[in-house]
Amino acid sequence: MPDSVGKPRRYRELTGLRLGTLVDRLRESLLFLPTVMLISALVLAEFFDHLDHRKIGPVIPERFQFAPEVVTVLLSTIAGAMITAAAVVFSLLLISLHLVSRQFSPRVLRGFWRDRFSHLLIGLLLSTFAFCVVALARVDVAQEFAPPYTVLFALVLTLGSVLGIVAYLDRVIRQQYIGNIMRRVLAESLYLIAGLPYGRHSGGQVGEPVTPPEPGSLGPSLVITAPFDGWVQQISRRGLMTAVPEGTVIRLETRVGAYLTKDTPLVTLWPPPPADQQHRIGQLVARSVVTAAARSMQHDIDFGIRQLNDLALRGLSDVNDPTTAAEAVARLGSLMRPLLMADLPARSVRDESGRVLLTPNDLDHAAYVRHAFDQINVYSADHPLVRETVTETIRMLQAASAGLPGREAARAELDRHLGTSRRHPLLTQAARADHFRSGDRRPRWRSATTRTG
Template identity: 50%
Template structure:
């Protein structure tokens, strides 16, 4: 284990901030297009300098008169800026459809699409290149600058290809199965990193039994510096922030919402004033708070997104039980590896006697409850959805029972099974529809 001194806090916090910035930039519809726009401006300047000092003979195919070059550049500039407006309109329509039909929380999968960002950037780069090139054309010359015209035609062709790729991609992205697949794959990547890894957090000590606060005095309470969702936490940086021999208990977890000035952490025994202020500042830096939930460390957010899609599908306005069935299957594709994976210990102690408590972190049973508890309430009136839910719960129950230290998860799966049958009865399903459910459940509810 690396040395967890105060000097080691800075690089860990820096990594968190870099990941948070990278995640925001990846979802930005402005960052990559601006980079490509700047690249188009730079390319035009380079082409102008080369054309002024050299004549490239092997580009003779693109040799043309200045008047023809002006017409071509004007046409490309007008077409690209018009197409950019159309692309923005398509993106807005896609976001509206996805938000209304599935869930507002799945919009992030559209924001993160590189194809759309590259297309917008190419169109802006082509527009800027052609506009700047128009100012460089000497209509009294024998011919237009060859390299400049080559770049302009190349950008136009690349934009056309990007438009075709974007149209193909955006039509496929609207398919609900693709949306759920992307959410599932993001969650699976985090699960592969459990219990400790570069994404979910490095090991910061040995697992220990959670100690009780001693009676040495009132603990120091570290309060939330802002309102927002907890996106990332560096447990190692939190633990390294307190003096040796201290115990720090986080009063939040990744994926929870914080209100400014509510308790964020408690430290005991309480350090002196100067040390306490430094520890509070460092703990605040080790917890990244943002305006929205993200998938940087939050496996539970994937379950939330999929459940939102399933609940929307089961609503009377949509009435799409087939989508709800696929939601249950996708959720189970997340839950099976998650139930097999070991979760980070909720009490860890390092070599300097510092103890970190994270009692609000989700355990396996809570993940089961979050995965199936809400959609189960609305599945009872739909026999095929309820049957799919019963079969997946039974399968998970059987494979989880073979694992050690999963008794709580097995008990929660049994409870969800029994509750599914009860919900179907309350929904008024006849005995003919209840029989397959009770049979698939193994009649545990009787």
């Protein structure tokens, strides 16, 4: 039976997994933070109304006390202006998303709709509107002065909203600069890399590395299929291990960042658990895998590589912006260097109860190198600036990984991309294919090959 001692740890980890997913999705929600701020504004309206009626606190100077007729016009004007400003901010946000999607890549949009400042500004505008409307209903024209604390706080909210709009205009312009987009993607990737091999965002250590057993020698197996479609965002390795009986060998048939198709194999178990436990184990296994409609940067380092690749390839496409492509390659070098120097989680581990977890689909250093440079090498043949940047970046990575144990396959991939491998001279072949075109037989590829070494 599944380990009863490991149940609390499994439930804690699965709860943390779901909570982390919820927090990540709330960060992307344009509704959550503004709603919280709107409710807070209504609570503050009640609080300041209490102060005004009880006459609690210091006395407001006369210069900040207004006649009810003046306050009625003032609050009405502010409320209308805030709704108009909110509509303008929404429009600017949508235009920014549209321009960035067309000019760069749809994958980098997540950085814009996750921008906390945009959420705060929209929440501030809506809060100011709601506060002014509630305050307007509290104004008594029969009194000599309008509620002073309420009016003063409404003016503070208005001033904050105006300053926030100006700051947002400056921010939205700077955010669309390609260098800032790449910097944000790189920073998110480096944050994940810093946690390798067993940090918070890499699955955690659930056992000691062991030599993987041969599946053919394990006998009959049970295949648990995926009950859902979607991109794999997180996997709880401890949840998988504690979901099965002791002594079970578990092979995970997917990885973080892969697309999971419903009813395809999710995990394979040796030996099969008892028939009366199979349904429950299948549910526990499914809960240990979190999927979504799109990839995210929660645990997915490869997604950062994909985004930088997209930016480089867009620069090499009809947009014809090799400078942007060269900068994206340079940022890839800043990502790949610490990744190559970091140890990756073992793909075969055994826990104290004899369970073995196999994760053969996890990316190794060589796979990361392929994902980083395969497409860029092919499409950069006509762009000497990009080719030169690729060459310099790969040589830097070769020097950084030289002598590190377990990096032999990665260094072979780097050699292949430089064209020094006899079996796979990829760079030379790409240049030769692209430059010897019909009607243009000049050997321009020779100079490009010389530049790449």
